[in-house]
């Protein structure tokens with residue numbers, strides 16, 4: 001039996017975990033702006049979870065990328081990891097992942113800087129948030145095009161379930177009013 005390199009399995013596992021967490025971050029962000037869960041979850045708890053999911057998604061994404069540097073099958077350089085179009089394997093599919101990665105960076109930086117920047121920090125944080133939401137479609141296109149297992153039954157079921165939850169959340173956001181009191185802002 002041919003041996004499957006552990007790095008290849010780990011790249012796939014970390015990629016799928018990062019995608020699942022990214023989907024959950026977007027969903028929690030949407031839930032935060034609606035009264036959908038009512039008293040089941042306070043805005044503060046939802047915000048904490050949203051932040052935790054965001055940080056964990058980024059951690060798995062970094063693992064996904066760093067493993068590509070040590071994978072013996074297709075050797076990536078740091079430049080190929082960070083610059084769209086340079087990848088030695090499936091450049092279009094990989095570029096979509098790299099774009100998703102860069103779209104997540106401003107919100108991660110602004111989350112840290114926001115408390116020190118006052119009013120302008122709030123504006124930049126909101127703008128960087130909108131940019132971060134755009135990462136999801138890029139990450140999903142990357143998953144579908146780059147994934148070895150992307151078109152297997154379980155993977156299609158996962159992608160459909162994640163997408164359906166987001167569509168449901170977005171519809172709810174349109175129909176369920178946002179909480180009346182000001183949103184909690186904690187540093």
Ligand code: HEM
Pocket residue numbers: 008011012013014015016017018019022061064065068080081082087089094097098099100101135139142143146147148149150155
């Ligand atoms: C938010 C960003 C990203 C997410 C959510 C993500 C997620 C995924 C997922 C789910 C897979 C499919 C695993 C499988 O079923 O085989 C995958 C594959 C892959 N990703 Fe990413 N990825 C992201 C960014 C990146 C970046 C920045 C790179 C680096 C250049 C990258 C390189 C790759 C490669 C080379 C594969 C193919 C692995 C294989 O199946 O052999 N990804 N990614």
